[in-house]
Amino acid sequence: MNVKEYMAELGQQARVASRAIAKADTGIKNRALLAMADAIDTSREQLVAANAKDLAQGRENGLDDAMLDRLELKQSQIDTMIEGLRQVAALPDPIGAITDMNYQPSGIQVGKMRVPLGVVGIIYESRPNVTVEAASLCLKSGNATILRGGSEAIHSNTAVAECIQAGLKAAGLPENTVQVVKTTDREAVGELITMPEYVDVIVPRGGKSLIERVSRDAKVMVIKHLDGICHVYIDVDADKSKAINVAINAKTHRYGTCNTMETLLVHSDRAEDILPELAGQYQSLGVELRGCEKTRLLLPEIKEATEIDWETEYLGPVLSIKLVDDMDEAIEHINRYGSHHTDSIITENYTLSRRFLREVDSSSVMVNASTRFADGFEYGLGAEVGISTDKIHARGPVGLEGLTSQKYVVLGDGHVRQ
Amino acid sequence: MNVKEYMAELGQQARVASRAIAKADTGIKNRALLAMADAIDTSREQLVAANAKDLAQGRENGLDDAMLDRLELKQSQIDTMIEGLRQVAALPDPIGAITDMNYQPSGIQVGKMRVPLGVVGIIYESRPNVTVEAASLCLKSGNATILRGGSEAIHSNTAVAECIQAGLKAAGLPENTVQVVKTTDREAVGELITMPEYVDVIVPRGGKSLIERVSRDAKVMVIKHLDGICHVYIDVDADKSKAINVAINAKTHRYGTCNTMETLLVHSDRAEDILPELAGQYQSLGVELRGCEKTRLLLPEIKEATEIDWETEYLGPVLSIKLVDDMDEAIEHINRYGSHHTDSIITENYTLSRRFLREVDSSSVMVNASTRFADGFEYGLGAEVGISTDKIHARGPVGLEGLTSQKYVVLGDGHVRQ
Structure with a gap:
């Protein structure tokens, strides 16, 4: 069987299964999630052994230390998978x-019922634990899932998939x-994202490329998140200690995350202070630190920030700083x-706080809080499949609701239209 | 200037305007809508004169009577435009x-704020009055709009556009x-739907092709509605008079609309009755009438319904009828x-009513009501830009909310992430 036929078969099977999972009741879905957690807990040895194969092969293939580190399935990550499944349940x-x-007025009663999207395709790179997070949210929201992991993690992913299967069966x-897509042929991704008859939405988890x-x-909707170029603007009426605490936290709490601040904007009347x-x-x-011209008058030792800096997601310990004359200039910079x-x-x-909330065109807009809070757990969604930078369908952290749609329900007593 | 450059210019201008309309307050938007209504009311003569030019040209170009009828801007349609604008206001x-x-738990307060999508492109065929409906909803929901009407209605559309402009100005x-796109070059549509940097969503209003x-x-989301193959299922526990009233209304209230019933399903134990x-x-x-084999045992004079009938949107006085043994068979037929x-x-x-509501995978699912109710006005949305048969973003009748998105707002008092 070629890859095209193989993927179409997975798609057809997913479509059939999606009808069953769409009407599965809450208790059954929760039992499956808890049984998956138990299966992972009792399969720690198998998971680590499968992961060791991937690591050995990765070393052979010359993966660098950072990639090997991402590939490694640590006990703490297994704990997190188990905890995550129980949380989703x-x-x-x-x-x-x-x-x-x-x-x-006609006498009919009209409302909306929340329904699953259907079939979700998840494409992810190294981290095997990501699978469980996304798959469990899809299951809870009544969707069927097709998982396509990186070829370098094929043994780990297959072992995790067995635990998922055990949970479904139980x-x-x-x-x-x-x-789980069992072929490592790269063509499989191309097929998965171009089968609108079988797949309703794609969630890619991985690097920008x-x-x-x-x-x-893709020929279907993609719940995607591209750059995270986040800003903190310290206004003329800022409380100094809140400003410093938030600015430090937003930049240094973690460097590699999408909700880390990359550019700090400071009202010029507060810069000296x-x-x-x-x-x-x-x-x-x-x-x-890299600064605009005015910033460097106050901090002459730092490098100059260029146009490129304003557009860069450093994902590391670098921060660009720009002084602005008022909030309008800050908002213009942020939106641009x-x-x-x-x-x-x-x-x-x-x-100003009300205007900032209304006029900044971002998926999360905050007052006196660190950008690092932009996260499904912190927002009370329970978990997230990703953070969407799109406006269509889902925006910001995407939890269970982002994997659903709504249909209208209409109740009558024999009503006809006049 | 070529069409590509011209459309890009419209797009850029729309993007700039979208920022202003996004923050325009409710009172200003309503004043614009009411001023548009007044402008249309006082421009009846100009509108009819412009429309007469289109009709004359249409006759010259050999448009058939049905197309000419659709193209004609009747006084009653002008009334409807005016009334529609006032309703949206x-x-x-x-x-x-x-x-x-x-x-x-961290102490931050998290909520959602409803925001516009940005720029909406509307592509429509003959009926000039459709413009006003879609444009007014886009305006009220804070979006900028680019309108592209059919070339056969160019004079009418330009005249309507002048009233819209007058309202904005007032x-x-x-x-x-x-x-309004001023060129009748067909390439303009191709450009409009492939400028994701300037246009966020496309609403096509017109025929299936x-x-x-x-x-x-399109390279952006399309709020679209393709077929309307709607069903009424008369269950074994149906009330006979409700069944007959709804079945007659759903088919014969209007033949050419998307929410008209095309196939009637009847439980075989109630067929004779x-x-x-x-x-x-x-x-x-x-x-x-066209019937399945079992139907024709009861109604021997009618034609046979074939596989093709079950998949056909007649949009006319034709109905296919199928007997089923239970609700599961009915649901399977409907979903297929x-x-x-x-x-x-x-x-x-x-x-059974609860199961039908849950298991039928359609944008509107009803109990004891005519399918003809599937409509933005009947659902209390005030108006609609169309009925979406998609599950992504908007489903069913799309009113103001379908033209919006949400962003997260986070309020803190200097909160940082632990």
């Missing part, structure tokens, strides 16, 4: 929920509810150079 | 609405908030042959 089931059931759900490729070629102290803290934490991900204002000014 | 403004503002909104072409080639009487009514109304648009069950059975 504990989340409320969105499917079937009916809202806004209102009577209309709950009496069709095993095709979650399917994967996401760009998938977005460009705040910047030198803040710069000292950054430098003692090993953060390289940012990636519409997460931006925060530090201010005590009521009117 | 009276609708609540969705933009800026904040919901679900809940405190999280309210002090940028005139580029609503732009237009919608298919747009959906196939209901079908002959119902068939008599259909035949007296001039509806041609239907277009996931609107389907209704006629039953007094509580358990």
Whole structure:
């Protein structure tokens, strides 16, 4: 069987399974999730042994240390997988929920029922633990899933998939509810993202090049997140200690995450008061600063920030700083150079805070809080399949609801249209 | 200037205007809508004169009577445009609405704010009055709009556009908030649907071939509706008079609409009781019936329905009828042959009604009500830009909310992530 036929078969099977999982009741879905957690817990040795094969092969193939580190399935990650499955089981089931059931002048009663999307394709790179997170959310939201992991993690992914299958079986759900692509042929991804008859949405989890490729070629919706060029703007009415705490946290809490601040904007009337102290803290934490011309009048030792810096997601200990004359200039900079991900204002000014919330065109807009909070867990979604930088369908952290749609339900007593 | 450059210029201007209209307050948007209504009311003569030019040219070009009829701007349609604008002005403004503002364990408060999508491209065929409906909803929902009408209606559309511009001007909104494509070059559509940097969503209003072409080639989301193959299922526990009333209304209230029933499914245990009487009514109304083998045992005079009938949107006085042994067979038929648009069950059975609502995978699912109710006005949305048969982003009748997205808003007091 060639790859095209193989993927079409997976797709057909997923489509059939999606009808069963769409009507599965909450208890059965939760039993499957808890049984998956148990299966992973009792398969630790097999998981580590399978992972060791991938690691050995990776070393042979010359993967660098960072990649090997990402590939390694540590006990703490196994713990996180188990904990994650139990958390998803504990989340409320969105499917079937009916809202806004209102009577209309004609006498019919109209509302909306939340329904699954159908079949979700998940494409991910090294980290095998990512699989479980995405697959469990898809299951809870009543969708069938096709998982396509990186070829370098094929043994680990197959071992994880067996635990998932065991969980489905224990709950009496069709095993095709979650399917793992068993071929490492790269063509499989191309097929998966161009079968709108079988796959309704694609979630790519991995580096920018994967996401760009998938977005460009997909024939179905992609829940994607590209850059995270996030800003903190310290306003003229900022509280100094809040400003410094948030600016330090947003940059240095973790460097490699999409919700880390990359550019700091400071009202020029507060720069003298705040910047030198803040710069000292950054430098003692090993953060390289780059500044606009005005910034460098106050911090002459730092490098110049160029146009390219405003557009760069450093994902590392580098920060660009720009002084602005007012909030409008800050908002203009954010909407122009940012990636519409997460931006925060530090201010005590009521009117400016309301305007910033309304006018900044980003998936998360904050007042007096660190950009690092932009996260499904922190937002109370329970978990996330990713953070969407799109406006269509899902925006910001995507939890269970982003994997669903709604249909109208209409109740009558023999009503006909006049 | 070539078409590509011209469309890019419109796109850039729309993008700039979209920022202004996104933050325009409710009062200003309503003033613009009411001023548009007044401008149309006082321009009746100019509108009719412009329309007469299109009609004369249409006759010259050999348009058939049906097309000329659709092209004609009647006084009653002008009334409807005016009334529609006033209704949209009276609708609540969705933009800026904040919901679900809940405190999280970290101490931050997280909610969602409704925001515009940005720039909406509307592509429509003959009917000039459609423009106003779609443009007014886009304006109220804070979006900029680019309108591309059919070349056969260019004079009418230009005249309508002048009224729209007058309304924008009267309210002090940028005139580029609503732009009309002034070239009749067909290439303009191709450009409009492939400028994701300037256009966020496309709404095609017209025949199936237009919608298919747009959906196939667009590089942005399309709010589209393809077929409307709707079903009524008369269950074993149906009330006979409700069944007959709804079945007659769903088929014969209007033939050419997408929410008209095309296939009637009848539980075989109720066929003898209901079908002959119902068939008599259909035949007296001039509806041609086609039936499955079992149906034809009861109604031997009617034609046979073939596989093709189950997949056909007749849009006319034709109805296919199939007997089924139970609701499961009905649901299977609907999910397989239907277009996931609107389907209704006629039953007094509580358990079956709940299962039908949950298991039928359509944008509107009904109990004891005519499929003809699937409509933005009937659902209380105030108006609609179309009925979406997609599951992504918007499903069913699309009103103001379908033209919006949400962003997260986070309020803190200097909160940092631990």
